[in-house]
Amino acid sequence: MSLQIIHSLSAVNAKDWDALLPNAQPFLRHAFLSALEDSQSVCGKSGWQAAHGLWVENGKLLAALPAYRKQHSSGEYVFDYQWAHACQRVGIAYYPKLLGAVPFIPVSGPRLLGDPAAASKLLQALTLRLAKDGLSGAHINFTDHLADKLLADCDGWMERIGCQFHWHNPGFADFEDFLQTLTARKRKQLRKERAQIAQQGFAFDWREGHELSEADWDFIYACYAQTYRVRGQRPYLTRLFFSLLSERMALAIRVVLASQGGQKQAMALSLTDGKNLYGRWWGCLAEWNGLHFETCLYQGMDYAIAQGLHEFDAGAQGEHKLLRGFRPTLTRSWHYLCHDGLRQAVRHFLAEERRAVQGYMDEAQTLLPYRQD
Missing domain, CATH: 3.40.630.30 (Gcn5-related N-acetyltransferase (GNAT))
Known part of the structure; x- marks a missing residue:
């Protein structure tokens, strides 16, 4: 021993x-x-x-x-x-x-x-x-x-x-079904936030690991690195990590790409174990009002509902999630x-x-x- x-x-x-x-x-x-x-x-x-x-x-x-x-x-x-x-x-x-x-x-x-x-x-x-x-x-x-x-x-x-x-999905039929559990004021706020993104012409495309090219990973990494550069910090992860992750764990990878006028502007990368969704990294090339909430939170909630996932862990930060239904x-x-x-x-x-x-x-x-x- x-x-x-x-x-x-x-x-x-x-x-x-x-x-x-x-x-x-x-x-x-x-x-x-x-x-x-x-x-x-x-x-x-x-x-x-x-x-x-x-x-x-x-x-x-x-x-x-x-x-x-x-x-x-x-x-x-x-x-x-x-x-x-x-x-x-x-x-x-x-x-x-x-x-x-x-x-x-x-x-x-x-x-x-x-x-x-x-x-x-x-x-x-x-x-x-x-x-x-x-x-x-x-x-x-x-x-x-x-x-x-x-x-x-x-x-x-x-x-x-x-x-x-963390956000929990007891079996919602869709996002509107979730909204019905909220107070009227909060329902109105969340609908308004999502409508603002739609009015700016954003479209969202979910992809699994095997559907992502190296060019897609270049974009994903550029967005990820930008979240550190705007704070004057060096990214923890290297570009090679994402290629290795795609090669070794493609089945676990879920990425949502946010595009405007056909041009990719932001992304959020999550992993799943088939029961839960784990939002890990996000980034955008330019600042857009409300894009973070839509890409990192609402899109993940939509995806969890559609796939029948039980829990959505969107990362470590706090109070803005609380007001959108994420429980302590x-x-x-x-x-x-x-x-x-x-x-x-x-x-x-x-x-x-x-x-x-x-x-x-x-x-x-x-x-x-x-x-x-």
Whole structure:
């Protein structure tokens, strides 16, 4: 029995890795994670060095944790910058740290993969070697219920909660059927927003991965990169990642292209597991009033209804979704810190933060646009 740390997913057979996954969610699949590595979107140069944990018994892979040795806190969506800054002020080294997550993807899902008993052994062995490996601690973000249970039973791990907004489809016949569940004022607002886009002459075309050419991917990447450039940032993902994703996971890809006068102007890229839709990246070549809401939210809701998908997760950002029927949804992450003083300070911080997040979620429930009858 042993814990093994590998620095490239190519060291694991894709079938062996995927056999550990409990569901069809695309982000933990070997094809997705290896596309991040093979495209150099995730590499030591980017501050994300693969350090996947494997638990092997008698030569058989029984459990795994997709993980990365991090030199910064960018691209995580569970923000610990305050902890890092506090460490810097008092001379505690916060980086490097170990992060169990899907890079750049704030979607809750499996993290401790495989047999639960083996995953528990992996977790215990991993924490014992953190200090030896020069790591300040370990963090596992956006966990599912199985990981929550395992981590809650392990000494030293601290739970952190957060809030996202997801849209649920109980079986609507069409978008108008959904609108009938809203208050009259909200129905009017949403119809007006969609009508404004139609009046500007926009048309929308949904395509699956196999229907996209390299020229389409050039456009998709240009839009994606533009969302970072307008904020003066470098895109997390390389152009090659999208080609590799198309090659390896075409069946999971859904892209909606927004065109005006026959010219493509914007896109939103989602992935699906056949039950849920996960909106991941969007971008536009120019700013258009209301185009973001239509492309990223309403088009996804339309698609989920048409395909009978149960849930639409449109990303991490918040309140604008709440007012369009996306419900507050609790997320969890877990944190293990080696330094005693830092651990106690963070534990106190998390207790205060938990009360604030729970209060925020309670208030958000009162702002939902649904009719009360």
